[in-house]
Amino acid sequence: MEETDIPLSHELSDWCRSGGAGDFPYDGVIDRLRAVGKHFLDEELLTLLAKCRTVFTEASSGGEGVPDTFVGPFLDVLLDKFDDLYDYPSYTALALLRRGAPDGRSGWEVLRRHRDRTVLMLLADLIGFERNALEGTPRNPQGMLPGALLLNKRLRLATRVMEPAALRVLDGAVDPVVVAATPGRTPAGELADAVLATATAGDRLMLRTSLQPVYVLHDEYLFLRVLQSFETTFAFMSATLDEAVRTLRGEQPGEAAALVAAVTDVLRESLPLFSLLATMQPESFQVFRQFTEGASAIQSEGYKTFESYCSTPARARLDSFAFLSVPDVRSDVLAGRETVQGTWENVISSGWLPEPDAAVLRAAALQLEGVHQRWKQTHYRLAVRMIGTRSGTGSTEGVPYLASVISQRLFPAMEQQPAAG
Numbered sequence: 001m002e003e004t005d006i007p008l009s010h011e012l013s014d015w016c017r018s019g020g021a022g023d024f025p026y027d028g029v030i031d032r033l034r035a036v037g038k039h040f041l042d043e044e045l046l047t048l049l050a051k052c053r054t055v056f057t058e059a060s061s062g063g064e065g066v067p068d069t070f071v072g073p074f075l076d077v078l079l080d081k082f083d084d085l086y087d088y089p090s091y092t093a094l095a096l097l098r099r100g101a102p103d104g105r106s107g108w109e110v111l112r113r114h115r116d117r118t119v120l121m122l123l124a125d126l127i128g129f130e131r132n133a134l135e136g137t138p139r140n141p142q143g144m145l146p147g148a149l150l151l152n153k154r155l156r157l158a159t160r161v162m163e164p165a166a167l168r169v170l171d172g173a174v175d176p177v178v179v180a181a182t183p184g185r186t187p188a189g190e191l192a193d194a195v196l197a198t199a200t201a202g203d204r205l206m207l208r209t210s211l212q213p214v215y216v217l218h219d220e221y222l223f224l225r226v227l228q229s230f231e232t233t234f235a236f237m238s239a240t241l242d243e244a245v246r247t248l249r250g251e252q253p254g255e256a257a258a259l260v261a262a263v264t265d266v267l268r269e270s271l272p273l274f275s276l277l278a279t280m281q282p283e284s285f286q287v288f289r290q291f292t293e294g295a296s297a298i299q300s301e302g303y304k305t306f307e308s309y310c311s312t313p314a315r316a317r318l319d320s321f322a323f324l325s326v327p328d329v330r331s332d333v334l335a336g337r338e339t340v341q342g343t344w345e346n347v348i349s350s351g352w353l354p355e356p357d358a359a360v361l362r363a364a365a366l367q368l369e370g371v372h373q374r375w376k377q378t379h380y381r382l383a384v385r386m387i388g389t390r391s392g393t394g395s396t397e398g399v400p401y402l403a404s405v406i407s408q409r410l411f412p413a414m415e416q417q418p419a420a421g
């Protein structure tokens with residue numbers, strides 16, 4: 001075990017003594033974390049950080065006006081293993097990622113803008129990290145550094161995911177004609193610079209604090225940023241399907257089809273994130289996943305919320321690891337969450353949704369089903385490549401579990417009632 005860095009301990013102790021009033025020494029703590037990995041932070045430093053958190057929490061609850069709202073969640077994520085609370089949401093630092101997110105009921109265009117901006121930030125940051133490695137000045141974590149060929153491929157694939165979002169929210173950064181002709185050819189460095197030029201102080205702090213690898217291998221940076229990009233996308237999808245349900249109940253139920261289509265589009269645009277992640281070296285993943293045990297995307301509330309807004313999952317699925325791993329989402333479903341499929345069946349049978357509109361909605365749902373099937377198949381193939389016959393980190397047997405969920409449908413009613421039109 002390495003000894004605690006003396007200047008860092010002093011900086012932290014000073015901050016602690018000030019009751020959290022001054023600037024938190026993020027740089028020192030994050031540099032240390034990325035040099036050794038969260039799993040290997042020394043006990044002495046962790047104990048000091050936990051003490052600082054207590055001081056900070058007391059100062060905040062005493063109304064002493066502590067200005068930095070990142071410190072609390074940052075320390076919770078950093079101390080998750082120490083607290084014995086480590087899981088997928090804390091591994092992916094979702095609490096830090098979501099700071100400043102608009103309210104879930106803000107309207108789908110506001111939510112998509114936030115999703116687009118966040119994914120652009122996450123991937124621009126990844127491009128910056130990979131470019132440092134390509135230029136011969138790698139930053140931590142830098143163990144098992146991939147070669148230039150793989151790193152350049154990473155830049156292209158990251159760009160490919162960014163382009164559609166940049167076309168929507170970043171005027172002039174991307175040429176729509178070039179993107180339509182050959183996706184992924186926008187110069188990665190220029191695009192990343194254009195994105196980061198729009199970053200607020202909050203964005204920069206989010207990027208810095210939300211990357212907390214468990215070990216020292218370079219590829220874990222990619223793994224975390226890809227998971228976070230998907231999670232940001234799932235959050236948008238869930239909130240927009242919630243809006244679709246409300247729209248179906250409202251004056252213009254036919255407008256729900258456009259919302260389902262918007263959800264399909266972002267999921268489709270996100271599929272190359274799997275190709276991007278496929279550039280992770282399996283031998284590298286096998287080393288660092290030893291320290292991610294207990295954190296699995298089977299605990300992704302965003303994914304299960306999205307799924308359970310489409311239709312109510314079958315009882316067997318609700319009682320399997322799939323939903324037992326997300327108890328809050330499961331409770332919402334059991335409490336009778338309304339779904340797109342359930343609501344559309346009601347509004348069609350009551351005559352509230354005219355048949356031509358119902359046909360458009362069914363076609364939109366069918367498209368979402370198709371893209372989700374592609375998502376599951378690509379995820380399955382990636383898992384085969386990365387873990388083969390090894391078990392999952394979320395208590396399942398691994399690849400056989402993923403094979404078993406492919407046959408499930410978001411909109412099972414469509415099986416009996418093929419889309420018209």
Ligand code: HEM
Nearest residue numbers: 230296297298303322383386392393394395396398399405
């Ligand atoms: C190295 C890449 C990956 C591997 C090897 C992998 C492997 C697995 C495995 C084995 C499971 C089953 C649960 C378990 O025991 O852990 C699982 C579930 C899941 N994974 Fe991945 N995964 C990978 C990447 C991703 C990514 C990038 C996402 C996007 C967030 C993701 C989302 C999910 C979701 C949502 C589930 C739950 C599926 C369900 O319950 O139906 N995975 N994954």
